[in-house]
Amino acid sequence: MSLTVRLNGKSETIEAATVTELLMATGVDPARRGVAVAVNGEVVPRKSWPEFRLNPGADIEIVRPLQGG
Amino acid sequence: MSDRLVTAGLPLRSRLLVGSAGYPNQQVMLDSIAASGAEVVTVAIRRISLQGYSESLIDVLGSDIRLLPNTAGCSTARDAVLTAKLARDALETSWIKLEVIGDRESLYPDVEEMLKAAAELVTDGFIVLPYCNDDPVTCRKLADLGCATVMPLGAPIGSGQGIRNPGAIETICARSSVPVILDAGVGTASDAAFAMELGCAGVLLNTAIAKSRSPVVMAAAMRAAVDAGYGARKAGRIPKRDYAEPSSPQMGLIGS
Numbered sequence: 001m002s003l004t005v006r007l008n009g010k011s012e013t014i015e016a017a018t019v020t021e022l023l024m025a026t027g028v029d030p031a032r033r034g035v036a037v038a039v040n041g042e043v044v045p046r047k048s049w050p051e052f053r054l055n056p057g058a059d060i061e062i063v064r065p066l067q068g069g
Numbered sequence: 070m071s072d073r074l075v076t077a078g079l080p081l082r083s084r085l086l087v088g089s090a091g092y093p094n095q096q097v098m099l100d101s102i103a104a105s106g107a108e109v110v111t112v113a114i115r116r117i118s119l120q121g122y123s124e125s126l127i128d129v130l131g132s133d134i135r136l137l138p139n140t141a142g143c144s145t146a147r148d149a150v151l152t153a154k155l156a157r158d159a160l161e162t163s164w165i166k167l168e169v170i171g172d173r174e175s176l177y178p179d180v181e182e183m184l185k186a187a188a189e190l191v192t193d194g195f196i197v198l199p200y201c202n203d204d205p206v207t208c209r210k211l212a213d214l215g216c217a218t219v220m221p222l223g224a225p226i227g228s229g230q231g232i233r234n235p236g237a238i239e240t241i242c243a244r245s246s247v248p249v250i251l252d253a254g255v256g257t258a259s260d261a262a263f264a265m266e267l268g269c270a271g272v273l274l275n276t277a278i279a280k281s282r283s284p285v286v287m288a289a290a291m292r293a294a295v296d297a298g299y300g301a302r303k304a305g306r307i308p309k310r311d312y313a314e315p316s317s318p319q320m321g322l323i324g325s
Contacts, residue, residue, distance in 0.1 A: 008116040008117070033128070035159060037158075041147075043154045059154070061115045061116065063116055063117060063159060064117045065114055065145075066112065066113045066125065068090075069091070
């Protein structure tokens with residue numbers, strides 16, 4: 001199933017129905033520590049990733065910690 | 070134990086908190102953090118690069134470090150709150166260094182947005198450590214909202230100017246109901262010691278170590294400076310006098 005969404009600020013067409021599938025499709029290991037996801041301005045907790053369904057036009061942020069002050 | 074900086078009920082190993090940004094390389098960062106003795110290390114939360122990404126900071130820093138995510142770069146309460154929530158999920162910590170920037174050039178906080186974000190985050194159960202102005206009123210408001218500390222700036226972020234308004238920092242420390250951690254502006258060890266002498270409970274710094282010629286050496290110097298300043302504050306400085314006062318005994322001088 002292909003969906004057009006906004007992924008980290010860019011329009012992308014993805015082959016994924018859930019957050020877990022999206023992470024796998026974009027090369028991010030869902031088991032990896034330190035990753036967090038928000039959809040339409042709300043955090044999707046890690047435990048909900050497998051069943052959280054993405055809709056067309058969803059605004060998705062995938063983040064991780066980076067060096068900071 | 071009683072001599073430790075206690076934040077939100079948690080006694081910390083060190084009164085020095087450090088950032089993880091801007092080091093020449095990862096090994097120097099790790100060695101510097103170790104030399105600083107800091108338990109709390111700040112990190113940023115950023116969009117993941119989908120073109121493959123490197124080793125995770127969490128794994129690199131190890132479990133004896135307490136990561137303090139920041140909301141650096143956010144300019145609205147809304148963005149700061151979402152960043153904090155993402156950080157909580159990513160790092161499994163409710164601690165957040167709240168930064169809401171009102172001006173890209175000076176990096177001064179936007180007080181109105183910061184207070185809004187602080188209120189929302191405290192209500193949501195976060196341990197909020199706000200980077201704020203060196204203004205006793207703003208600091209009091211943040212403490213009243215339930216922030217765990219206040220972290221007034223000594224000088225603009227990364228400027229290395231030291232403490233531009235010592236009187237304000239001293240007033241904040243004298244009146245604060247929560248620990249005061251000097252954040253931003255430290256340029257060298259004496260600035261960190263001075264912050265502690267003014268009554269700060271801790272110092273948070275990054276650039277002064279990371280961008281020095283020898284970050285590991287500077288990290289050790291900062292650690293010593295924070296300890297020295299804290300000790301001097303506890304011991305109490307002598308009153309300043311207008312004239313000299315001989316320290317050696319006046320009797321028994323030869324030739325008298």
